[in-house]
Amino acid sequence: MLLLERHGKTLLREHGVNAPEGFAVSTPQDLDAALLQLQYPVALKAQVPAGARGKNGGIVFANDRDQAHAMLEGLLGKSVSGHVVGEVLVEPRVAIKAERYLAALIHEDEIHIMACPQGGVDIEVTAIEHPEQIFLLSTRAGIVDRVRLASELRNVGFPAGLIDKYSDVCQRLCQLMKNSDATLAEINPLVETSNDDLIALDARIDIDDAALSRQTALAQFIDEPVPKRGSKLPSVKAVATGGPVGLIGLGGGLNLSIIDWLSKAGRPVAAVADIDDAIAQNRIAEFIRQCVTSMREQHGISILLINAISCGYVLDEVAEELLDALATLPGAAQLPVVFNFHGRGSVGASDILARRGQLNSLNLEAAINRVQKILEQG
Incomplete structure (x- = not known):
């Protein structure tokens, strides 16, 4: 379960990490009460369980009360990173070096x-x-x-x-x-x-x-309500490195680890996408078609690594829908795909992969080694 930012900051402070203390607001009245205890300028941050909120318009700033109310009105009900904003964190804006x-x-x-x-x-x-x-x-x-x-x-x-x-x-x-x-x-x-x-x-x-x-x-x-999902699917993040690998993973931190690992092995990742929100929205097929098509046509990947390690999602269900979606893509047979599913339902996922003529990697290291071997064989 991914915590909202304000809950995560509470855990950080409990463990001695300095983090701004703010107030969760969902009405103009809440905002006025919070502003009485803060000094300007302030940051208003959409509380949704997703990353890249700043890039997607979910973090704004205000220098006075009128501006703060205008910003709050603009955030509430807005879709940010695929989630509808129902709550905003108001906290001091920090001067950054x-x-x-x-x-x-x-x-x-x-x-x-x-x-x-x-x-x-x-x-x-x-x-x-x-x-x-x-x-x-x-x-x-x-x-x-x-x-x-x-x-x-x-x-x-x-x-x-x-x-x-x-x-x-x-x-x-x-x-x-x-x-x-x-x-x-x-x-x-x-x-x-x-x-x-x-x-x-x-x-x-x-x-x-x-x-x-x-x-x-x-x-x-x-026990707090989960923010409503919006209509936006996660997008592909890519840089024109000339790398051959497309990565679809579950969890930003682990994606970074895989990118680093493959780069040091001389197999740079050309494009990466996080499948977390797509699973939660029950839109795996749409996500796969959108992301893999983009990775192939715009970034020229020659192999796809799909990594999903989770105790929350049921991975055999994920694998079934994912394989069905991959099979509908033009030229699907020409794109090698390496799978690494571990956690809840991974035994069933392995069986499903085997029935479709695919292999579930023993672990992440084995998956990355397999990517390298396939690329070496051309």
Whole structure:
């Protein structure tokens, strides 16, 4: 379950990570009450479980009361990243000196740290264009090797005088992952201020659905209504790198990990799309037709990697619909597809793939190795 930003920030603050404190509003009266406790300028942020809200018009700013009310009116009821906005977070606007990216995620059954000195809405594009700026560091049961971490942060371009502060945030993200049964804890952007303070301006925290029954402390977040879905499907993010691989994945943090992995193997990703919203909207077939057609016609991919690791979605149902959609595409037989389905329903997904003459990879490493082997064979 992907938490709303304001809930994710609550978890960050509980684990000692600095994040702005704001107020959730859904009416003009709520906004007036919030503004009495804030100073201008303020940020108004659509509370929907999706990324790229800034790019999609879901984050705006106001310098006075009239402007704040106009911005709120424009946000409520608007479709942002495929979700209808019913609630807005109002918080202080932070003066930014630099934006960075930090995340902790589950990779190969262990917590890893991922970092990039360039944060912001286009982190996936950065991963494709400048893979040397991103690193993935394993931990031991969530315990970070501070010496290795400091070295990696310096090597990719984090400021030397703030290495200890960034290392501290990394360790706190790992602790949050363990305490909350999260599969992803991402801060994008984590910003530096003129005073060299680090502030989390966003929080993308995904909780393992299978653990929700024991995460009683998260009940206050789980029981709230899920934002309504809009009509917009996720789009393909791509950069003209000349890479051969198209990636359809579940989860932004893991997508970044795969992009980095393939790039270092000399097999750059040319286009990437996150299938999460399409599954939730029951629009897998439409999403597959749209994304794969775009990847082939506009970005010239020669192989497709589909990665879905989830304890929430029923993966055998996903696999069935996905395969049906792929089969309808012109020239489907000429596009090699590598699958990696693991989690709830993955045994059934493997059976479905086998009946269609496809193989479910043993794990993500095996899937990436298979991509390389197919490309080598031409």
